[in-house]
Amino acid sequence: MLTIKCPWCGERDQIEFSYGGEGHIARPTETEKLTDAEWGDYIFFRKNPKGVHYERWTHSAGCRRWFNAVRHTVTDQFWDVYKTGEEAPVPPEDWDGIQSRAEYEAARSTQAAKKEG
Amino acid sequence: MMKYSIFSLARNARTYHQDWPKAWRSPDPKPEYDVVIVGGGGHGLATAYYLATVCGITNVAVIEKGWLGGGNTGRNTTIVRSNYLWDESAALYDHAVNLWEGLSQELNYNVMFSQRGLLHLAHNVHDMQEIGRRGNSIYLNGVDSEFITPEQVKEMVPFINLNCRYPVMGALLQKRGGTARHDAVAWGYARAADAAGVDIIQNCEVQGFDITDGKIQAVRTSRGTIKAKKVGVVTAGHSSVVAEMAGFRMPLESFPLQAFVSEPLKPIVDCVIMSNAIHAYISQSDKGELVIGGSGDPFISYSQRGSFDQIEHVAGPILELYPIFSRVRMMRQWGGITDVTTDRSPILTKTPVEGMYFNCGWGTGGFKATPGSGHVFAMSIAKGEMHPIAAPFSMDRFSSGALIDEAAAAAVAH
Numbered sequence: 001m002l003t004i005k006c007p008w009c010g011e012r013d014q015i016e017f018s019y020g021g022e023g024h025i026a027r028p029t030e031t032e033k034l035t036d037a038e039w040g041d042y043i044f045f046r047k048n049p050k051g052v053h054y055e056r057w058t059h060s061a062g063c064r065r066w067f068n069a070v071r072h073t074v075t076d077q078f079w080d081v082y083k084t085g086e087e088a089p090v091p092p093e094d095w096d097g098i099q100s101r102a103e104y105e106a107a108r109s110t111q112a113a114k115k116e117g
Numbered sequence: 118m119m120k121y122s123i124f125s126l127a128r129n130a131r132t133y134h135q136d137w138p139k140a141w142r143s144p145d146p147k148p149e150y151d152v153v154i155v156g157g158g159g160h161g162l163a164t165a166y167y168l169a170t171v172c173g174i175t176n177v178a179v180i181e182k183g184w185l186g187g188g189n190t191g192r193n194t195t196i197v198r199s200n201y202l203w204d205e206s207a208a209l210y211d212h213a214v215n216l217w218e219g220l221s222q223e224l225n226y227n228v229m230f231s232q233r234g235l236l237h238l239a240h241n242v243h244d245m246q247e248i249g250r251r252g253n254s255i256y257l258n259g260v261d262s263e264f265i266t267p268e269q270v271k272e273m274v275p276f277i278n279l280n281c282r283y284p285v286m287g288a289l290l291q292k293r294g295g296t297a298r299h300d301a302v303a304w305g306y307a308r309a310a311d312a313a314g315v316d317i318i319q320n321c322e323v324q325g326f327d328i329t330d331g332k333i334q335a336v337r338t339s340r341g342t343i344k345a346k347k348v349g350v351v352t353a354g355h356s357s358v359v360a361e362m363a364g365f366r367m368p369l370e371s372f373p374l375q376a377f378v379s380e381p382l383k384p385i386v387d388c389v390i391m392s393n394a395i396h397a398y399i400s401q402s403d404k405g406e407l408v409i410g411g412s413g414d415p416f417i418s419y420s421q422r423g424s425f426d427q428i429e430h431v432a433g434p435i436l437e438l439y440p441i442f443s444r445v446r447m448m449r450q451w452g453g454i455t456d457v458t459t460d461r462s463p464i465l466t467k468t469p470v471e472g473m474y475f476n477c478g479w480g481t482g483g484f485k486a487t488p489g490s491g492h493v494f495a496m497s498i499a500k501g502e503m504h505p506i507a508a509p510f511s512m513d514r515f516s517s518g519a520l521i522d523e524a525a526a527a528a529v530a531h
């Protein structure tokens with residue numbers, strides 16, 4: 001079962017959460033000046049990447065608060081979650097989406113230790 | 118191409134079936150084609166077949182990164198129907214059903230199209246109103262559809278539990294609906310397209326495009342660059358990825374959808390039974406397996422697996438409606454990546470790149486449309502203008518607002 005770490009409640013089953021789609025899509029300002037194509041882009045067009053995705057979730061069967069998450073869409077592994085308004089944690093380029101953030105960072109630090117030693 | 122018939126079967130029986138020729142060639146890619154089709158699923162192969170046979174364009178290649186039909190074509194639950202709400206959808210899906218009816222003969226390949234009838238159960242007042250509205254609209258479009266009572270449902274499906282947690286209040290029946298063999302559709306089109314001169318190139322991934330002055334020049338693949346006058350992209354769940362290579366976005370999101378089959382049983386389900394309200398549907402394959410499906414995962418993913426909780430969501434209602442299956446063992450479970458649009462209608466379209474066309478957005482329900490989609494898409498590519506049946510499905514509907522909203526209105530699943 002996929003688990004998600006709510007920034008307030010901690011790790012819970014994915015079924016407690018609802019997905020809110022791609023994150024960081026700002027509603028356009030000066031909407032009266034938007035063209036139809038710009039409106040269409042805002043409402044319907046999404047990145048839908050195969051890889052790292054910044055997205056919104058809400059803990060519907062828990063604290064009911066919204067938050068953001070960074071997930072790899074091939075493995076469904078989460079890099080991290082972050083609260084609305086916080087800056088997005090950017091996973092390193094060479095993250096394969098298989099390791100969790102903790103595993104990745106642990107592997108990194110043993111590698112660094114080996115080099116030094 | 119060797120014609121398949123009772124005589125070729127008998128001839129080959131004498132040599133213990135050791136001498137059957139390959140169903141299609143596996144040529145190396147040529148340096149240049151008139152049309153390159155990206156994606157060797159049913160829709161891509163059908164497009165190539167109709168380009169060669171209907172449009173007279175035979176210098177065509179189909180480029181597939183894996184094996185033919187290894188995408189959603191080989192992963193779907195094979196339901197074919199055309200009982201959609203809107204005129205545009207009825208025209209497209211019924212065009213497909215008409216082609217299905219002669220397909221095995223046309224391709225000289227048994228696609229096992231079986232019009233065993235398809236039931237949409239209604240479980241509540243809303244469902245009854247929905248099938249009422251849709252049934253009448255379908256009927257006015259000249260597509261067959263009938264309302265039937267719970268008693269008639271019981272006659273067709275004697276083992277159904279009508280008075281369960283999801284009481285059956287009525288149903289919409291499309292007698293021309295049914296199933297087909299998914300692999301055979303891919304293989305049949307591949308064999309016939311190959312015989313008409315199309316090069317089918319498997320294990321070859323498209324990794325980028327050469328575009329100058331907004332016009333397509335070539336397709337960059339894992340087996341080198343291939344020049345192309347026109348390109349048709351038919352990559353289902355990966356369409357956003359391919360569009361990004363060409364420098365634009367599609368109004369799509371990719372969701373896993375899964376299905377299950379049981380151990381083989383003696384014949385018991387002789388039609389297709391769907392339930393939109395509870396999102397579970399069932400049919401029986403000719404091998405005897407119960408084929409069961411439900412709804413997609415609620416978050417985008419390319420994992421090609423599907424979530425565990427969806428299994429429970431499907432199994433619960435199936436057992437409630439058909440308690441007789443409570444001891445049946447499930448044999449396999451798998452997922453496919455479905456390319457879903459906001460209005461749950463497909464996209465057949467020109468793109469911001471001249472000479473490049475996309476056929477995608479079929480989401481959870483495009484298998485049924487395979488012949489019709491390939492047919493009108495081929496004619497659109499050949500002419501350089503979208504075919505009248507395809508035109509309403511252009512991607513500019515997402516800026517004009519002329520959506521074809523099958524999501525809320527018709528059966529969303531399959």
Ligand SMILES: Cc1cc2nc3c(=O)[nH]c(=O)nc-3n(C[C@H](O)[C@H](O)[C@H](O)COP(=O)(O)OP(=O)(O)OC[C@H]3O[C@@H](n4cnc5c(N)ncnc54)[C@H](O)[C@@H]3O)c2cc1C
Pocket residue numbers: 155156157158159160161180181182183184185186187188189190191192193194195196197321322323324351352353354355359374375376410451452453454455479480481482483484485486531
């Ligand atoms: C579980 C499930 C059940 C379904 N049930 C039904 C049903 O009952 N009835 C129905 O009508 N529909 C159903 N569908 C939907 C249906 O399967 C699809 O809409 C349809 O098969 C899509 O066909 P296609 O040829 O467009 O895509 P696909 O068969 O997915 O073909 C696309 C091909 O493109 C290839 N490709 C992708 N990227 C590249 C690249 N970069 N280079 C080269 N090749 C590439 C892929 O490998 C793939 O083979 C179901 C889908 C699923 C997953």
Ligand SMILES: [Zn+2]
Pocket residue numbers: 006007008009010059062063064065
């Ligand atoms: Zn919470």
